[in-house]
Amino acid sequence: xxxxxxxxxxxxxxxxxxxxxINLKVEQHQVVCLIGASGCxxxxxxxxxxGLEAISGGEIRLEGDRITGPGVDLDxxxxxxxIVFQSFNLFPHMTVLQNVTLxxxxxxxxxxxxxxxxxxxxxxxxGLEAKAKAYPDQLSGGQQQRVAIARALAMDPQLLLxxxxxxxxxxxxxxxxxxxxxxxxxxxxxxxxxxxxxxxxREVASKVCFLYQGVVHEEGPPEQxxxxxxxxxxxxxxxxxxxxxxx
Amino acid sequence: xxxxxxxxGRSSAPSIPKDPTSxxxxxxxxxxxxxxxxxxxxxxxxxxxxxxxxxxxGVEVLLVLVGLLPLLxxxxxxxxxxxxxxxxxxxxxxxxxxxxxxxxxAREWAQYAIGYGAAVLLVFLSVQFLLANDGAVGSTFxxxxxxxxxxxxxxxxxxxxxxxxxxxxxxxxxxxxVIAVARMIPGRAGQPIRFLATVYTDAFRGLPTIISIYLxxxxxxxxxxxxxxxxxxxxxxxxxxxxxxxxxxxxxYRAGLDSIHPSQWSAARSLGLSFSQTLRFVIxxxxxxxxxxxxxxxxxxxxxxxxxxxxxxxxxxxxxxKIIASNKFNLSAVTTVAILFMIITIPQTRLVDRLxxxxxxxxxx
Ligand SMILES: Nc1ncnc2c1ncn2[C@@H]1O[C@H](COP(=O)(O)OP(=O)(O)O)[C@@H](O)[C@H]1O
Ligand SMILES: [Mg+2]
Numbered sequence: 001x002x003x004x005x006x007x008x009x010x011x012x013x014x015x016x017x018x019x020x021x022i023n024l025k026v027e028q029h030q031v032v033c034l035i036g037a038s039g040c041x042x043x044x045x046x047x048x049x050x051g052l053e054a055i056s057g058g059e060i061r062l063e064g065d066r067i068t069g070p071g072v073d074l075d076x077x078x079x080x081x082x083i084v085f086q087s088f089n090l091f092p093h094m095t096v097l098q099n100v101t102l103x104x105x106x107x108x109x110x111x112x113x114x115x116x117x118x119x120x121x122x123x124x125x126x127g128l129e130a131k132a133k134a135y136p137d138q139l140s141g142g143q144q145q146r147v148a149i150a151r152a153l154a155m156d157p158q159l160l161l162x163x164x165x166x167x168x169x170x171x172x173x174x175x176x177x178x179x180x181x182x183x184x185x186x187x188x189x190x191x192x193x194x195x196x197x198x199x200x201x202r203e204v205a206s207k208v209c210f211l212y213q214g215v216v217h218e219e220g221p222p223e224q225x226x227x228x229x230x231x232x233x234x235x236x237x238x239x240x241x242x243x244x245x246x247x
Numbered sequence: 248x249x250x251x252x253x254x255x256g257r258s259s260a261p262s263i264p265k266d267p268t269s270x271x272x273x274x275x276x277x278x279x280x281x282x283x284x285x286x287x288x289x290x291x292x293x294x295x296x297x298x299x300x301x302x303x304x305g306v307e308v309l310l311v312l313v314g315l316l317p318l319l320x321x322x323x324x325x326x327x328x329x330x331x332x333x334x335x336x337x338x339x340x341x342x343x344x345x346x347x348x349x350x351x352x353a354r355e356w357a358q359y360a361i362g363y364g365a366a367v368l369l370v371f372l373s374v375q376f377l378l379a380n381d382g383a384v385g386s387t388f389x390x391x392x393x394x395x396x397x398x399x400x401x402x403x404x405x406x407x408x409x410x411x412x413x414x415x416x417x418x419x420x421x422x423x424x425v426i427a428v429a430r431m432i433p434g435r436a437g438q439p440i441r442f443l444a445t446v447y448t449d450a451f452r453g454l455p456t457i458i459s460i461y462l463x464x465x466x467x468x469x470x471x472x473x474x475x476x477x478x479x480x481x482x483x484x485x486x487x488x489x490x491x492x493x494x495x496x497x498x499x500y501r502a503g504l505d506s507i508h509p510s511q512w513s514a515a516r517s518l519g520l521s522f523s524q525t526l527r528f529v530i531x532x533x534x535x536x537x538x539x540x541x542x543x544x545x546x547x548x549x550x551x552x553x554x555x556x557x558x559x560x561x562x563x564x565x566x567x568x569k570i571i572a573s574n575k576f577n578l579s580a581v582t583t584v585a586i587l588f589m590i591i592t593i594p595q596t597r598l599v600d601r602l603x604x605x606x607x608x609x610x611x612x
Contacts (some may be wrong), residue, residue, distance in 0.1 A: 052513050078519040089514035093532050102528060103518035155518060 001064050003028040003190060004049070004159060009068075010057035011044055018044045020214030021058070026159070026207075029188040033201040033222075036211035037237060042194035043086075045211070046161045049192070050081040062159070079107060082152030083161040086168050088144045090136040090151070096123065097132040100151045108155070115154075122150040126180060142173030146180055153184075160184070162193035198241055202226050210234045264346050267334060267353035271327040274357035274364070278320040281364045285317045285371045292374065295382045317367050320360055327356035386577070393579040397571045401583045405564030408553040409591070411485055415553075416546055418489040423496030430501055433522065444497070451494035456487075457555045463487035464559040484556040492549050499545060503538035504530055540602045547592050547599075554588070564588075 004026040011019035018041040026032045034042045047053045049060060051067070051074040060068045067077045091099050100119040104110045110118075123129045126146040128139075136144055145165055152160060162181070166174045178200050185191065185204045195201055201208055202222045209219040210231070218231045229235045289310050296302045330353035337345035377385035429444035451459065464483035468476045475483070507530050515525040557566035564584040571580035 047513075050517055052517060074516075075519050075521055078517055083517045085510065085514065087510060089510045091511065091514070091529055091533075103520060106524055106528065107519040151518070 002026060003030075003063060004192070005061040006045075006049070006058070007060070008058035009045070009048060009055050009060060011041070011048055011053065012056040017056075018214060019048070019055075022211075022214070022216055024209060024216055024219075026190065026192055028190050030206040031185045031191045031193070031204050033205040033208045034192070034194040034211055035196070035198070035201065035208060035225075035237070036217075040211045041214060042211060043163050046083060046163050046192065046194060049159075049161060050078055050083050052083075075107070079155055080157055081159045081161060082155055082157035083163065084145070084148050084152050084165050086164040088136070088141070088148045088168070090144055090148055092136050095133050095135055096128065096139070096147050099136070099147060100154045103151070104154050119150070119154055122153055123147075126150050140173060141169045142176045145169065145173075145177050149177075149180060149184075158190065160189055160191045162191060162195075164194050164196065166195070166197055196241075198226065198238075210237065212237070263338070263343070264334070264350045266331070267327070267350045267357065268331045271324065271331050271353055271357045274327060274360040275324045277361050277364045278317075278324050281320060281368045281371075282317045284368065286314055288371045288375045288378070289314050291378055295378060299382075317371075320364050320367065323356045323360040323363070327353045327360065329353075330356060388578055388582045390577050390579040393571075393575060393577055394583050397568075397580040398583055400571065401564055401568050401580055402587065404562055404567035405584060405587050407481070407561065407563045408550070408565075408588075411481060411488070411553045411556065411563070412546070412550045415485050415488045415492065415549060418485070419492045419496050419549070422489055422493040423500055426493060426497035427500035427504065428526075430497065431504065448494040448497055451491050452498070454491065456491045456552050457558060459491045460484055460487040460555055461558055463490065464556070480559050480561050481556070484553075484559060484561055488549060488552065492545060492552075495545050496542060499538055499541045500534075502541070503534035506537055507533050537606065540599045540606070543595055543599045543602075547595050550592060551588060554584075 002025040004024075006022050006024040009019055009022040010017065022045060024032070034045065036042055044053060048055045048068070051072070055068050058068075059066055062077070062080065066072065091102070094102065097116060097119055100122060101112070101115040104115040104118070105112055120129055120132065123132055126149070128143060128146060128150075131139060131143065131147075136147070139147065145168075149165075166177050169177065174197070178197065181191070181193075181200075182204060205222045207219060208222045208225040209216045210225065210229075210233070211217065212233050218225065218229060218234045220230075224230075225234065226238065229238060293302065293307075293310055296306060330349045334346050334349035334353060337343075337349060377389070426444050426448060429440050430448070432440055464480055464487055467483060468478075470476075475486075478486075504526075511529055511533070512525060515529040516522075520528065553563060554565040556563055557569070560566075562570075564587060565581070568580040568584040572578050
């Protein structure tokens with residue numbers, strides 16, 4: 001039994017079938033990278049895993065428990081699975097500290113003082129304790145994204161989903177976010193991330209999955225996917241990435 | 248691509264700027280006309296005052312001072328003339344840049360004078376309107392001693408309008424939110440409730456307020472509906488206004504909540520917050536800022552519509568004023584209530600504009 005098991009997952013938006021039978025396994029403490037052309041369904045898959053979208057077929061299991069379909073307590077699932085978005089999605093009317101403590105206080109029922117102490121600890125880790133009282137629009141993109149990661153971590157998730165979290169950042173701000181991910185990976189956080197940062201994927205990934213036409217077209221250790229891809233489509237995709245100077 | 252031909256490009260000589268003199272002369276003519284018209288209106292006013300034995304040294308001085316004001320229009324005209332002259336002089340020595348600058352300035356001054364002239368003209372024309380028929384128009388609306396004598400009575404009755412819209416606004420805030428949330432309840436189970444709420448808002452938004460007041464405040468007691476039949480007409484009118492404006496305000500809430508980007512819902516739900524927690528902590532606090540201006544607009548409309556309750560016999564400010572007016576064959580008491588309504592609503596209108604301006608600056612910045 002794998003930690004996260006995605007079995008033959010389909011997702012349709014009306015006529016458009018975005019996911020056409022995804023199969024994917026993630027073990028505990030693994031970092032799995034999803035790569036693929038934009039529009040191939042990476043975000044959709046991640047949103048399905050924590051129940052923001054309902055799937056149209058197949059099933060997803062977390063620690064052996066079914067987490068899709070009728071009768072699933074989505075609010076409980078989401079306490080275990082955190083997600084960080086490309087566009088940060090911080091709450092603009094709340095300070096950094098309030099952003100990080102909202103869910104622990106309201107969802108987990110942790111007393112405010114304790115939640116704030118833990119949040120300050122997280123902020124110290126990401127080097128933003130001085131910004132605790134600042135509002136999101138007073139922060140740079142990189143800082144906002146680190147706060148968004150801290151907000152997800154404050155729920156102590158067992159699985160962290162990351163959806164192209166550096167794509168909306170200016171190039172010089174990317175490394176501060178990737179460094180944080182490196183630390184999390186080193187600590188054994190289980191992560192499933194959609195990314196275009198191929199060299200980062202090559203460095204930290206336990207497994208890389210190439211999504212093409214709604215299925216996992218090829219998967220394997222990063223050395224294989226980047227060094228010796230077996231599939232024609234994978235090679236074509238990677239050569240475009242290399243052309244763009246991102247590998 | 249062909250190499251650029253050096254002979255092409257700026258082949259034609261720079262054009263000579265248009266002479267602004269004729270525009271400035273037009274401005275002069277307009278302003279002179281305005282001044283003459285203002286003086287004739289003031290003269291007319293003076294004659295009427297004299298006939299009513301209201302003229303005196305103080306009034307004469309005041310009228311002369313007011314008569315001098317339109318002369319200020321000649322200042323921009325004179326500046327226009329001076330700049331036009333300078334433009335012609337510069338053109339004579341082929342100084343095209345100075346010509347262009349001065350001509351532009353002359354035109355701006357002339358336009359300025361014409362704009363202000365038109366405004367002054369409108370003011371004096373409306374004074375002339377009030378003076379028409381030997382001042383009969385003015386005294387129908389502004390008989391001062393009648394306004395003074397009836398003021399206490401009208402103001403007393405106007406408090407009923409204030410009381411009614413204050414009570415109604417509180418009820419509407421709550422009722423509108425109930426309807427708005429009912430229209431947003433997700434899932435299949437919520438479908439019948441969504442449907443009912445939609446029918447309700449469509450019905451009351453399509454119904455003229457005066458008709459719903461009539462139907463509710465007269466109809467419910469007539470139909471002997473329990474509980475409600477014993478209510479005073481004021482309360483029935485408040486009920487009718489709440490039903491009617493609740494539908495509008497529900498739409499205001501809904502538009503405000505809808506205007507929050509769906510990614511905020513995703514972010515909140517992904518952290519494990521429930522539907523109602525997401526509304527309460529994330530969506531509503533952000534929507535409130537956008538809701539306040541349209542909400543205030545609806546409340547201003549509501550405040551004015553409290554004057555409709557006279558159709559069911561409530562003695563509000565307008566009804567009281569109407570009674571006085573029909574006794575005295577003069578509308579001055581109605582003018583009083585009109586002014587009272589404006590005193591209450593105009594500051595709110597200004598506030599709405601300010602808030603909208605702020606919001607625009609905030610989202611732009
Ligand atoms: N809510 C939606 N409704 C309809 N189509 C959608 C919706 N969300 C995504 N799609 C479509 O699904 C496809 C995959 O989108 P997405 O998962 O965002 O791709 P990726 O993240 O790999 O770039 C795209 O063609 C997109 O247009
Ligand atoms: Mg995406």
